Amino acid sequence: MPSTSRICVRASLAYLAVGAVLGALLLINRWLPLGAWVYALKISHVQFLIVGWLTQFILGVGWWLFPPLQLGRQPDGTMARRGQATRGSESLFWMTLGLLNTGVLLRGLGAPLQVWTHQDWPRAASGLSGFFLLAAAIAFVLNIWARIRALGRGA
């Protein structure tokens, strides 16, 4: 598993743990009221689990396991070797991770902070999160598109 995927999968596991604990808090709050502040965590719970955990986990495993780019002669005359070079642009993948996690954190932290502080800046942060997530989605699709192909003879 390449370092890119390892960071991606480990980040997704962290979101799984935090998202599940937030979900447990939300359910405990229905039995033993912990305070009105808990309700504000619902958006964070959903965002951390759907985007932070599931989506990020799928991106990490997809980046690791999808068929490599076609092996061919590079501009310097050498043959491309299997590994990171045949997975696509590593820098674009890092950018995808940066954008995705910025989006998740802006939304996951901005939404409850908006309720707790009644300030405008968390609302702006939360509002901008969608563009970060959209940019991450576009960057990943552009990077992986050529790897969605047949693998092996007759495939």
Place this chain on the structure above:
Amino acid sequence: MPPLARTFVKAAFLYFVAAFLLGALMMLDQWLGLGRWLRAVYLSQLHLLVVGWISQLAIGVAYWIFPRFRRGEAAEPRGSAALGWAVFYSLNAGLLLRFLFEPFLLMDRAPWLAALVALSGVLQALAALGFGWLIWGRVRPME
């Protein structure tokens, strides 16, 4: 595919069918008005899909395909199977507990129902933490 991974994946497919069946009934209910309880299972149906189906499939496949431990690094190549089974039972007990009791809680706010639904959340959170613990060391380069 090891037995634990097969069990996770088979359970995931059962939730997949159950959630879609419930979804079909919910759609029919909007048309024919089948019963009040179908309007109370909305959240449970969502959790059957997100946790029971997609998350459980991801957990089962990760346990199967992630790089295994080298000889001498751990007693079992895929990590503790006992912990894996504990994750499976905890996750599914939590899911089923929530599925069975949350609709009644939404219709009748009895404290014992709230306690059972809270317990379901704790069981699912424990499963998530257990899976993270189980798989963390296997997120590493292949040989």
